[in-house]
Amino acid sequence: xxxxxxxxDHYENPRxxxxxxxxxxxxxxxxxxxxxxxxxxxxxxxxxxxxxIEDAKFKTxxxxxxxxxxxxxxxxxxxxxxDQALDIKNTQIADELALxxxxxxxxxxxxxxxxxxVADYKKKHGEPVPA
Amino acid sequence: MFAPVYLDHNASTPPDxxxxxxxxxxxxxxxxxxxxxxxxxRAARRAIDEARDQVAAAVGAHxxxxxxxSGGSEANNLFIKxxxxxxxxxxxxxxxxxxxxxxxxAEQLCKxxxxxxxxxxxxxxRVDIGNFAAIMARKPKIVSxxxxxxxxxxxxxxxxxxxxxxxxxxxxxxxAVQAVGKLAVDFRRLNAAGVHxxxxxxxxxxxxxxxxxxxxxxxxxxxxxxxxxGHERGLRSGTENVAAIVGFGVAxxxxxxxxxxxxxxxxxxxxxxxxxxxxxGATLFGQAAERLxxxxxxxFPELDGETLVGYLxxxxxxxxxxxxxxxxxxxxxxxxxxxGVDPGLARGAVRVSLGGGNSGEQVAGFLKTLQATVxxxxxxxxxxx
Numbered sequence: 001x002x003x004x005x006x007x008x009d010h011y012e013n014p015r016x017x018x019x020x021x022x023x024x025x026x027x028x029x030x031x032x033x034x035x036x037x038x039x040x041x042x043x044x045x046x047x048x049x050x051x052x053i054e055d056a057k058f059k060t061x062x063x064x065x066x067x068x069x070x071x072x073x074x075x076x077x078x079x080x081x082x083d084q085a086l087d088i089k090n091t092q093i094a095d096e097l098a099l100x101x102x103x104x105x106x107x108x109x110x111x112x113x114x115x116x117x118v119a120d121y122k123k124k125h126g127e128p129v130p131a
Numbered sequence: 132m133f134a135p136v137y138l139d140h141n142a143s144t145p146p147d148x149x150x151x152x153x154x155x156x157x158x159x160x161x162x163x164x165x166x167x168x169x170x171x172x173r174a175a176r177r178a179i180d181e182a183r184d185q186v187a188a189a190v191g192a193h194x195x196x197x198x199x200x201s202g203g204s205e206a207n208n209l210f211i212k213x214x215x216x217x218x219x220x221x222x223x224x225x226x227x228x229x230x231x232x233x234x235x236x237a238e239q240l241c242k243x244x245x246x247x248x249x250x251x252x253x254x255x256x257r258v259d260i261g262n263f264a265a266i267m268a269r270k271p272k273i274v275s276x277x278x279x280x281x282x283x284x285x286x287x288x289x290x291x292x293x294x295x296x297x298x299x300x301x302x303x304x305x306x307a308v309q310a311v312g313k314l315a316v317d318f319r320r321l322n323a324a325g326v327h328x329x330x331x332x333x334x335x336x337x338x339x340x341x342x343x344x345x346x347x348x349x350x351x352x353x354x355x356x357x358x359x360x361g362h363e364r365g366l367r368s369g370t371e372n373v374a375a376i377v378g379f380g381v382a383x384x385x386x387x388x389x390x391x392x393x394x395x396x397x398x399x400x401x402x403x404x405x406x407x408x409x410x411x412g413a414t415l416f417g418q419a420a421e422r423l424x425x426x427x428x429x430x431f432p433e434l435d436g437e438t439l440v441g442y443l444x445x446x447x448x449x450x451x452x453x454x455x456x457x458x459x460x461x462x463x464x465x466x467x468x469x470x471g472v473d474p475g476l477a478r479g480a481v482r483v484s485l486g487g488g489n490s491g492e493q494v495a496g497f498l499k500t501l502q503a504t505v506x507x508x509x510x511x512x513x514x515x516x
Binding site for chain 2: 017
C-alpha cells in the first residue's frame, strides 16, 4: 500500500511524541484501542485556563496511518478548547491524510482518543471554568 | 530511483542479466507462435523445448514431466483442482502453513463435496507427524505439503511424510517454489519416495515473472484449468509465453549451477544476522527446525511489523512484514498462528530473505539501521514510558 505525502510526513517526523508527567497540572489521558489485537493510541492533553488545550502528546502502537492520525490530532487540538477539540471528526482526519478506505479505522481511533482524553479531563476537573 | 538494499528474495529475485539476454530475442524478432508451422513458429517451439529440458534437468525430472504455467499459483491450482475433478469427492489434506494459492483452492473444493483437513505444525513450524499419520489413516485422496515455507524458511521432511501418504494412496504434491535454487531439489528421488508433483517458479530463482512449472508424475490424471488448443499435453492451453519460458529455463540452469556454492555464504550471512538480531532482543521464529539458508523471520515485542518495515524501507532496506494490517482487525501471519505464536508477537513479524547478491557488509549495515529504527519506534510505541 502506498501512503500519501501527508501520511509519510507525519510517519517520518511524528510530532509531539511522548508523555506528560503524571503530576503535571491539567493533564488528561485518552487511551483507546485493543492492545491484544489492534492499534493502541495514547493521547494526552494539557489543559490550561478557559479549557484551552495548551499542549498534546501521543504514543501509538500501530501502522503508519495510525501514527500519522495521532500525530496530526496532537497538532490540531493545540490551541482549541476541549469542546472545540470534540468537533474534530474522523472524516476530517481521513481527508487531510488522504487515508484509503482500509485505513479509515485509524482516523476513527484518533477521534476516539480525543473524546477519551476530554472525558478524562472532565472527570478529573469537571466542566472548565470560563476565563 | 532510490534503491534500498534488497533483502526480500523470497518475494522475488532480481533477474539475472543472462536471463534477460536470452529472453530479448523472443520479445522482438523471434515473436512467432510456437504452434505455427513456419520458421518463426518452429524457432519458438525449439526455444520452449530447450527450456523444458533446462527446467527438468535443474530438478532431476524428465522433460515430459514439465507442465509450464503462468506462475506458481496456477501450478498449485492446477494440481489441486485438476486432480480433484478426476476423483470422486473425498478427503483432502494440506498443511496449515501453505501459501494461500494452495489453501484457497483446497477450500474451494469444499463447495464441491470435498472435506478439507489442515495438517497442523509444531511450534518450530514442522508438520506434526502424529497428526499427519492420523489424517493419512483416513485415506485422503489429495495431499499437499510445501517443501520450504516462504515466511519461516522451515523445511519439511517430505520423504517421511510421503511414505504415509503413499500408504493412504493419496496424490502427494509439494509446493517447492521457495526451495528450488536454495537447496538441491531432486524430483526423481522425491518421486521414488511418493511425491507425485512439484511446483517451481521462475521469478523466485532469478527468472522473469509469468513462467512456472508443475512437474508431474504422469500417473496422475489431471483435468486442465484452461482448456483450448491442447498446449502442454492438453493440461494448460494457451499460446506459450515464450520469452518468459526461455528466461525460466536459463534461470533454472544458473540456479542449479550456483546453488551449492551459494549455500555456504548465504548460511554465514544468515547466522550473522541471527546473532545480531538475538543481541538486539528479537524473537526468531522456526529456530528449532532446519531452514533455508537465506531466510530469517523475527519479531520485536510491542513493535508493529508493517510499521517497522516501512521505516526500514525509508532507511534503505527492503524487507517484508508477516502481517497484513488492512482492516480494523489486523491479521497476523497464518503461518505463525499455526505455530502457536502469541498474536501480539506475530504482529511484529519481519522477514529478511537473502540472495546471492547480498554481502556481509549489507547485513552489518542492516543490523545497524535496524537497531536505530527499533529504538526510535520503541520511543513511539512504549505506552508506559
